[in-house]
Amino acid sequence: MANKEVIPNTQVVAKHNVPGIPKETDFYVRNETIALELDQGSNSLLVKNLYLSCDPYMRGIKEQGVEEDRPSFFTPNSPVIGFGVSKVVESTKVGFEVGDLIWGMTGWEEYSVLTNTDRHFKINHTDVPLSYYTGLLGMPGLTAYAGFYEVCSPKKGEYVFVSSAFGAVGQLVGQFAKLMGCYVVGSAGTHDKVEQLKTKFGFDEAFNYKDEPDFDAALKRYFPKGIDIYFDNVGGKMLDAVLLNMRLHGRIAVAGMISQYNLDQPHGITNLMRIVFNQIRIQGFMVFDYYHLYPNFLDTILPYVRQGKIVYAEDITEGLETGPASLVSLFVGRTSGKPVILVSRD
């Protein structure tokens, strides 16, 4: 144990519990050190982190009268936890070699020791940007793929609505729906995002929900014949309005309800009766249930990405110290694409 090489390891650390939407002042950067060696038989990986991902589910979630039982991404005085792209520096795990590129959960630091790597994937295709494995080709991409193809059971010609459509998942759901021959409308929170949805991502229509005092009226304008599929990222008032506009046998995939996570009292959904009259299915889902589809997903999406038929927007900032600001930008809607932190190019 005496011969381990010890090197500096900068970290982004939570100062304290972060119960709601994170602020930059909830975090600080500290300079630690790390030994570049693993204990034999530890079945773990020592990795160098290259890209780190900022995702909506990283916020704390407040639920009235209910214990919080999700894993926390922000443990006081520990590095932030999140998805990332990393390079293996040492390995005591069978099947992983020094130099392998992987994606999965890691720490917001230069080097991490990963003891639980059951949900890490090796990266075999490096002709596309490595950072894409934090989004388009990683967990958000698989979320869009599983949510749309598996949960929504889409058919050509159907009417599809995507909320939070400029997000990493929403962008891709819309493009999958277009590839399938659906009519797709997305909602987002700035004029610029709305324009990009129409011009860059190929949505048939898009609207700024902040400009719509009456979501039901907005949806009736864009979907005069109703909605077959709703890919829900926000919940709340928008979901309630969508229920009034769902067609017979409609399907709602709920990937998240970000409008509701930090309210003292969630919006009460009053139109749920519609699910009986119109025989609607609502399915909450998490991507972990669909990890077995990752190879199929890559086989499907990589050719489209290489041909430019699926596009993707990232907002990459350089340096671990940009992490807190990058994360916060996600929650205030101040992004021009999926926020990614570049820690190291190799």
Add this chain to the structure above:
Amino acid sequence: MANKEVIPNTQVVAKHNVPGIPKETDFYVRNETIALELDQGSNSLLVKNLYLSCDPYMRGIKEQGVEEDRPSFFTPNSPVIGFGVSKVVESTKVGFEVGDLIWGMTGWEEYSVLTNTDRHFKINHTDVPLSYYTGLLGMPGLTAYAGFYEVCSPKKGEYVFVSSAFGAVGQLVGQFAKLMGCYVVGSAGTHDKVEQLKTKFGFDEAFNYKDEPDFDAALKRYFPKGIDIYFDNVGGKMLDAVLLNMRLHGRIAVAGMISQYNLDQPHGITNLMRIVFNQIRIQGFMVFDYYHLYPNFLDTILPYVRQGKIVYAEDITEGLETGPASLVSLFVGRTSGKPVILVSRD
């Protein structure tokens, strides 16, 4: 046309629109006549009605700001419409003979002319009570069968909750769940119904929801490990409490939301976020989508009924004139079984 035999035809008729829960005074009995002959080529049936069914969906439904587009069972100055068991007296429809017994939609009158018989089934098994084809062996039975086996995807040992469990559908869902080896709890609105659920219908537990100020606490008492399957007939507050108690990958089949149909403002469901965290599926369904399963359903259930392994409670009143009171009894919970009107024994 001059030679048709014309005979009396007593009818139960709606006086006016019946927007909410029906009252006895919304109806009257009148004596009409009917010609016992059909026009050639009319592709219709003249039937003598034997048993008429009172079902929860027959009430009017009030939805805030939304047009009512369901078919009405109560058209002013016309006989009430509902499910029933009838005998064919004349037929101009291929495949239907005089003397055939059928079940499906008919009128609250002694004789009816049925012009749309696509959703009528012939009754081939008469060793069981004919009245059962308004319930256990008819539409409510098929609703329970399709809702439980098709929508809920049940597995042995799962925890099942049924609301409105003493209703024609609920009784049967509970018995199906027991046959599958599930743990089953039902809720009902009187002490007597609760007792019968436990003693006669074999539910593991049952409770009177009117005695429970806190549905969440009640559910936690009966389901300390949570609920895998909720067969929902009531919606509203109970559904909201159930959402707090659903297990991972739980399924909720919504056959109706009777607690909500006549409110000025529906109860706002605030716990829908749970469907994401616990990956829950909520499916609204109507039995018409599962009519193709009727033969399978009968093959499954008839042996159980003959062996007494599935039991059933009816509340039969005799005479068309008992119809309004029988119907009203359903909505005030004043029944000792599924309300059925005996019009004629043959």
